[in-house]
Amino acid sequence: MQRRELMRLLASAGALPLLAPLARAAAGKDDWQTDFEAAGTRWKTGFATPPDDLPLTRATVRGRFPDAVAGTLFRIGPAGHDLGGERYHHWFDGDGMVHRFVIDGADVRHQGRYVATPKRVAEVRAGRHLMEAFGTMPPGVEPPASADSINVANTSVLPLQGEVLALWEGGSATRIDARTLDTLGVKTWRPDLAGMPFSAHPRVDPDGTVWNFGVASGQSLLALYEIGADGALRRAAAVPVPELPMVHDFAVTARHLVFLMPPLVYDTKRKEAGASFLDAHVWRPELGMRALVVDKQDWERRQVLELPAGFLFHVGNAWEEDTPRGTLIHIDYVRSENADAVFTTNREVMRGRLVKRAAPRLTAATLNLGTGKAVQTELALDAEFPRIDPRRVGLRHRHVVHATQTRPDLPGFGAVARTDIETGRSQRFGYGPQAVVEEHVFVPDGSRPGWVLGTVLDFGRQKTVLSCFAADHLAAGPVAQATLPYALPLGLHGAFVKA
Numbered sequence: 001m002q003r004r005e006l007m008r009l010l011a012s013a014g015a016l017p018l019l020a021p022l023a024r025a026a027a028g029k030d031d032w033q034t035d036f037e038a039a040g041t042r043w044k045t046g047f048a049t050p051p052d053d054l055p056l057t058r059a060t061v062r063g064r065f066p067d068a069v070a071g072t073l074f075r076i077g078p079a080g081h082d083l084g085g086e087r088y089h090h091w092f093d094g095d096g097m098v099h100r101f102v103i104d105g106a107d108v109r110h111q112g113r114y115v116a117t118p119k120r121v122a123e124v125r126a127g128r129h130l131m132e133a134f135g136t137m138p139p140g141v142e143p144p145a146s147a148d149s150i151n152v153a154n155t156s157v158l159p160l161q162g163e164v165l166a167l168w169e170g171g172s173a174t175r176i177d178a179r180t181l182d183t184l185g186v187k188t189w190r191p192d193l194a195g196m197p198f199s200a201h202p203r204v205d206p207d208g209t210v211w212n213f214g215v216a217s218g219q220s221l222l223a224l225y226e227i228g229a230d231g232a233l234r235r236a237a238a239v240p241v242p243e244l245p246m247v248h249d250f251a252v253t254a255r256h257l258v259f260l261m262p263p264l265v266y267d268t269k270r271k272e273a274g275a276s277f278l279d280a281h282v283w284r285p286e287l288g289m290r291a292l293v294v295d296k297q298d299w300e301r302r303q304v305l306e307l308p309a310g311f312l313f314h315v316g317n318a319w320e321e322d323t324p325r326g327t328l329i330h331i332d333y334v335r336s337e338n339a340d341a342v343f344t345t346n347r348e349v350m351r352g353r354l355v356k357r358a359a360p361r362l363t364a365a366t367l368n369l370g371t372g373k374a375v376q377t378e379l380a381l382d383a384e385f386p387r388i389d390p391r392r393v394g395l396r397h398r399h400v401v402h403a404t405q406t407r408p409d410l411p412g413f414g415a416v417a418r419t420d421i422e423t424g425r426s427q428r429f430g431y432g433p434q435a436v437v438e439e440h441v442f443v444p445d446g447s448r449p450g451w452v453l454g455t456v457l458d459f460g461r462q463k464t465v466l467s468c469f470a471a472d473h474l475a476a477g478p479v480a481q482a483t484l485p486y487a488l489p490l491g492l493h494g495a496f497v498k499a
């Protein structure tokens with residue numbers, strides 16, 4: 001039968017939409033997919049694509065999870081890394097998969113579901129990538145109709161009012177049913193804010209007030225949000241920031257919002273010339289690292305201080321104090337010398353390759369709002385995924401839980417640590433030579449020292465393991481561990497909700 005005749009018959013049978021994936025599959029895999037499949041590294045499981053949702057499955061538990069961590073750890077990360085033989089070229093591109101680990105003593109169950117964003121639904125239906133992603137421009141894609149048409153909901157989660165919001169940073173949050181992980185649609189805070197960027201790192205004050213921001217790169221506008229503990233929007237506005245860079249995270253203090261702005265600046269001309277969103281950014285170290293401080297009550301009151309140029313994704317926390325020398329804001333964050341890791345390391349893992357990068361360091365800075373001067377100290381600790389006691393957000397804190405121990409043979413970190421940022425003392429637990437550490441969160445336990453809860457990819461056994469540590473005896477190792485019968489793709493952020 002001639003191909004034309006086959007197409008006519010299929011079309012008349014209503015089967016034409018099937019042709020696109022069939023044609024693409026016949027064309028074979030792209031080079032990145034071929035490289036990834038050929039790579040001999042066992043850690044590459046962390047960047048593999050689960051073919052489908054993962055139904056609720058019981059883990060094998062050693063020990064007993066303490067009562068304080070009875071509840072649900074929600075996590076999320078890029079998981080849909082390839083489709084129809086086409087592989088994304090950046091870790092951050094993939095469709096989000098949201099996870100819940102339901103913890104009850106010696107019983108732990110896990111479920112994972114892809115977030116059914118409009119992009120994922122359309123692309124799975126087509127059997128191929130139809131739209132651009134953060135670091136990849138598939139051939140022949142049209143400019144997106146809106147930010148939410150390329151939203152992959154893959155970066156973080158915010159439990160709010162019984163739901164879970166799956167967060168990206170370029171567009172809306174996506175509502176997820178906390179019990180079923182069903183996708184419920186995008187969150188629109190107010191009709192005129194539909195589709196506005198809403199970052200993956202909102203900060204929640206101890207009174208439940210949610211603060212967030214969004215970067216509108218093309219317009220050099222920084223959107224600001226204040227949401228009440230009841231989940232209702234109180235205020236939103238967009239403030240102009242010249243040379244607005246990529247900003248992934250921020251901090252709040254009692255009276256201020258604090259943005260550390262690395263000199264990685266969006267260039268509209270590059271985007272118009274066909275670059276991916278990531279590649280439209282230019283490293284401009286002459287701008288330094290600008291610290292933008294915004295008055296929480298009056299967003300028109302803003303001040304900019306300067307730190308040495310550097311790059312960051314994540315902030316641990318910030319707090320402020322009034323002194324005779326002026327108001328001081330103390331902030332800790334994870335600093336890299338430059339943005340090479342986002343351009344190379346986080347890209348090459350997608351074809352199973354490791355590119356060495358300078359380890360990011362836990363760094364403390366003090367901003368003096370009176371003198372306008374800022375100073376910083378780098379703690380001699382490599383770090384990522386900093387988390388603090390959620391009761392101390394915006395208040396003086398001592399301890400930061402973070403991943404640590406970069407190794408030349410690992411795409412990430414091999415240990416979890418708890419560091420006292422006042423003394424620099426740190427204790428850590430190393431998971432051994434065949435594990436990649438994911439984010440660990442701090443879980444409070446009344447007036448007791450609390451718990452540290454987090455996952456690793458054990459690529460030696462090809463399983464994902466959830467561990468719980470006594471926060472003040474981290475080095476003693478986990479008090480309980482739950483091992484899943486499978487390995488999950490490496491995720492980004494999570495949040496614990498008590499039962």
Ligand SMILES: [Fe+2]
Nearest residue numbers: 200248313493
């Ligand atoms: Fe993040």
